[in-house]
């Protein structure tokens with residue numbers, strides 16, 4: 264196939280138009296891919312407009328390469344194109360990380376990746392796309408573009424260049440604003456109101472949808488750093504309070520008075536029917552509430568809210584191991600959804616304050632991207648994890664013992 268690109272009778276502006284068209288096609292491809300993955304329309308790429316420059320660049324690179332390898336075997340061209348695009352993707356990823364100090368995409372969890380910038384799986388897809396592009400897309404587009412009137416090509420080319428320059432400048436500024444926003448959110452997190460926090464996160468929404476891997480950046484720079492602080496603050500409690508509390512019952516009168524109305528509520532009592540780790544949800548939340556109460560009291564915090572929030576933190580009425588109920592259809596992920604369901608149930612049957620709501624909503628942190636707002640929420644989240652892992656280990660030990668018991672019973 265003749266290379267249609269090197270036609271020196273056409274002016275520079277035709278190339279600009281081709282570049283714009285291929286950036287637009289790349290954007291369309293990414294929008295379809297991202298929108299299917301996130302089940303809603305996602306404006307892909309880091310430009311505001313419907314263009315992704317890396318696709319235009321990639322298209323030009325393989326068009327030029329085709330010129331040198333047009334007589335090569337299909338397999339050889341597949342490998343060469345794959346390598347060329349991989350190199351381009353690596354350099355773009357490397358440079359954008361150097362310039363913006365963050366990874367726009369990150370393949371580090373994929374097999375056969377190099378520094379997270381490229382991976383074998385996508386390189387194969389790019390090489391296949393390159394072959395399809397050169398065989399079907401480029402010849403058809405090129406033939407139509409060269410038919411355009413020279414003046415029209417010139418004007419549209421210039422308009423595109425101006426637009427591109429403006430969009431690129433604003434997009435780079437928005438990336439810088441994102442980085443600043445994350446740093447500000449970490450610095451001021453506990454001085455900001457929930458609405459202000461939501462607003463800041465909302466302003467990054469477009470970028471986070473277009474580059475879901477940016478959530479890792481948010482996680483590392485907010486959650487990761489907060490977690491280190493919280494851990495160093497909560498770890499010593501294990502020896503001071505938890506060991507002293509081991510096996511201690513009955514619970515204090517003060518604790519009962521704070522939570523009595525919840526414990527006796529008809530709807531709440533239904534939690535006794537649902538399994539959780541090695542007992543019922545009722546028993547699990549009761550234990551978490553009492554531990555949270557003790558820690559909060561020791562630290563002179565709002566122990567009443569801590570106990571009540573903790574008691575309501577898993578207020579969902581279904582079996583999480585095997586669910587397909589109106590509250591949580593099968594395709595939804597229990598881990599992320601149940602705090603929202605618990606908040607809705609808690610609001611329906613009790614009046615809850617801000618601290619209690621934050622406790623329920625964020626108890627799965629750092630699985631949820633927004634960190635807790637109150638110290639009491641960190642305590643409940645810690646108590647929940649601490650007791651859940653213990654319940655889990657106990658259940659596991661029991662099963663092993665049962666199995667060993669059966670085996671030895673079988674032996675003559």
Ligand SMILES: [Fe+2]
Pocket residue numbers: 576577601626
């Ligand atoms: Fe939970």
Ligand SMILES: [Fe+2]
Pocket residue numbers: 547551576577647651
């Ligand atoms: Fe829990």
